[in-house]
Amino acid sequence: MQRLIPVTSSADILTDYQNTPIGALLEYHNLGSEFDCYSQAQILIGMCMDNRKYLRIPDNFAYIIRTGGGNLRYSEFKVSYAIAVGGVRSIALIAHNHCGMVNLMARRDVFIQGLIDNAGWEPEWAEQHFMHFAPMFEIGNEIDFVLSEVHRLRARYPKIQIAPLLYRIEDNLLYLIRE
Known part of the structure; x- marks a missing residue:
C-alpha cells in the first residue's frame, strides 16, 4: 500500500483536512496559495530541527516546535500551551525522510568525537551524554514514528485534529x- 499521498491540487487534500488549518498548510506550502492575514496562530506544527526544511506559510499562521525527529514527547507543555492559551485546534506533525534521528546509534562515534573536537568535551562526558540521551531521541523509521506520535497525541488531546x-x-x- 502506498503510504504517502502527494498533494498537487486542493482535490488531493483528504476530506477531513479540507477547509481546516491543516488543509491551509498544504495549500500554502505545496500549492503556492496566496497568503491570508492572521492575527493569531491557527495551527501548531511539530517538525524536525533539520536545517534542510523550510515551510512556506504566512506570518502569524502557526506555532512551530522544532525538535530532533519532530519528537514532541519532551515538548508536551509547549503543545499544551499552544492549545490552552494559543487556542489552536489543529496540529500538523511533520516527519521528513533522511532524518538524522533514524538509526542514531550508528552515529555514536561521530557524535562523541564531534563533542570532543567541536565543544571541548572530555571523551567520558561525551560518551555518557550520548548514551543517556540517544535512546530518548532515536525514532526508528520516520513514517512509523510520526504515526505513533500522532496516535499518542490524539489520545492525549482528543478534541484536537x-x-x-x-x-x-x-x-x-x-x-x-x-x-
Whole structure:
C-alpha cells in the first residue's frame, strides 16, 4: 500500500483536512496559495530541527516546535500551551525522510568525537551524554514514528485534529501519510 499521498491540487487534500488549518498548510506550502492575514496562530506544527526544511506559510499562521525527529514527547507543555492559551485546534506533525534521528546509534562515534573536537568535551562526558540521551531521541523509521506520535497525541488531546505528514527533502513538498 502506498503510504504517502502527494498533494498537487486542493482535490488531493483528504476530506477531513479540507477547509481546516491543516488543509491551509498544504495549500500554502505545496500549492503556492496566496497568503491570508492572521492575527493569531491557527495551527501548531511539530517538525524536525533539520536545517534542510523550510515551510512556506504566512506570518502569524502557526506555532512551530522544532525538535530532533519532530519528537514532541519532551515538548508536551509547549503543545499544551499552544492549545490552552494559543487556542489552536489543529496540529500538523511533520516527519521528513533522511532524518538524522533514524538509526542514531550508528552515529555514536561521530557524535562523541564531534563533542570532543567541536565543544571541548572530555571523551567520558561525551560518551555518557550520548548514551543517556540517544535512546530518548532515536525514532526508528520516520513514517512509523510520526504515526505513533500522532496516535499518542490524539489520545492525549482528543478534541484536537492531528495530521501526520512527511516532508520529502528531494522535492521540498509535504505529503499526507495514509493511516
